[in-house]
Structures are given as C-alpha cells and as structure tokens.
Amino acid sequence: MEDEEVPPSQPYLWAAAFRRQGGRLGDWGVQLEWYDPEEGAWVWVARYDTAGGRPHRDRNRIAAHEPVPLPQDPAQALKAAQMDLRTRLEEYIEAYRAAKAQGRQGW
Numbered sequence: 001m002e003d004e005e006v007p008p009s010q011p012y013l014w015a016a017a018f019r020r021q022g023g024r025l026g027d028w029g030v031q032l033e034w035y036d037p038e039e040g041a042w043v044w045v046a047r048y049d050t051a052g053g054r055p056h057r058d059r060n061r062i063a064a065h066e067p068v069p070l071p072q073d074p075a076q077a078l079k080a081a082q083m084d085l086r087t088r089l090e091e092y093i094e095a096y097r098a099a100k101a102q103g104r105q106g107w
Contacts, residue, residue, distance in 0.1 A: 014033070015030070052065065
C-alpha cells in the first residue's frame, strides 16, 4: 500500500520560535504556513522575524525584509506580528497564490 499524504482539515498553521536573553525576549520569528494542494505540501506564506537585527516581514514569492511599523518592545512586536498574521491570513494566502500563478519564484 502506498503512503498518501492526507490534506489537513485546516489548511493553515502557525510556527513560532523565540530566544530569551537574560530575562527578556531576544530574537524571534513567527510564520504562517499554508497547505498548497497543487504542491501537496506545506509552504510558508508570510513571516515576521528579527533576522538582521530589526523586526520585518517576509512574504514568500512577493517580498523579503519589508519594513513594518512594530512596537519597539520585542514582546509587543511579537504580539503585533502574530495578530497581523492571524487577522490577514486569507489576504496573505491569496497574495501568495496570485504570485505563484504569475510564475514568481519562491524562496
């Protein structure tokens, strides 16, 4: 019997990672992933992280290191990033799908 990947009941998920420095939040990242039925796999669609020393947003197939207005406090910035991904998830997924349909390459 061949193994088949069963599409998920919920076509999106969240991934998050953070590191504490002393008693404070240091580097962090949070990303929205979507199950792409054409690929038969999970792909990352949008993420916020602190790579490069400043919080920013990356959108797969669309833009890397987009500057975004986030609170200066790392914990508040992480919360704001999570909220943005949750409230705009359909917008981000549709933008990813449109960019893919236009032939833009992912990274």
